Amino acid sequence: MAGIDDLPPLRAVIAEHGIAAKKSLGQNFLLDLNLTARIARAAGDLTQCDVLEVGPGPGGLTRGLLAQGARKVLAIEKDARCLPALAQIADAYPGRLEVLNADALEVDPLQYLTPPIRIVSNLPYNVGTELLTRWLSPPDWPPVWESLTLMFQKEVAQRIVARPGDKAYGRLAILARWRTDPAIVLTLPPEAFTPAPKVHSAVVHLKALPEPRFPADPKVLNRVVAAGFNQRRKMLRSSLKTLGPDIEQKLSEAGIPPTARAEEIDLESWCRLARVIARQD
Ligand code: SAM
16 A cells, blocks of 8 residues: 555656646646645645545645645546546545545535545636535525635635625625635745646635624525626615615615615625615515
8 A cells, every 4th residue: 555655746647647737627736745735725724624635636735634644635637637646636535535536516526525524626727616606505594614714816816815895805805705714825836836827826714603793684685785786886776776666665674775886885785775675576
């Protein structure tokens, strides 16, 4: 059985198994194990946790997670070419790495894990926002996971942590801050990846709060915020017209000037408006 110190360098692994990066799968690999160790550490203490990793590729971050002591890692990889490289890692960490050859958008792997659960991934950029939105919108809160530590392109990371008045402030910022504590913990230049993407990247850590910061029905909040930001340059009395004829009165009741625009409204006010609208629905 291979030991942890016997694992070959990632460049050699990629060459041996012919894992030439495919653009269609968003493959930009991290080959510097010091860097993957830093990302794994940014996820917090993993020693008591099961970890879900989406898109392990040749396994650089997977190695980091296991070396940081994750109790178990469940890695979901769509590209079957990566499986032999991952099997080698599983061999070096007996019983701690399970690999699922599947599309992360098609399976719900959280049910296979035992809490406490953390999600840590260098996500394929084409599915990153969709997965984040799903993880932030479980049927019940708190979710089964404790934290998300995820790589995004920098612009998306900025949308997640944005505050009212920021250019990047919108639906994603509200969804994230309503029930988590989101923060950018690391930014990376294109050269950190092989091949180098065109954009800079950033790791966002989102810690689940035990309960939402302000009460609101998730569906109503989502509907109100979506309507507001779909026409972000318009005044709310006009962009929210689709929510009912008496929207000006509801805005006033929620303490929001009907002439304000979506990008100026803070999370507490959005939640208040969602509650007023839910009462009268
Ligand atoms: N984690 C590796 C690293 O840091 O070097 C690879 C990251 S690469 C940005 C994204 C990985 O996600 C690739 O290995 C790709 O094959 C995989 N992938 C892409 N779409 C996927 C999907 N829908 N489900 C699961 N894996 C996917």
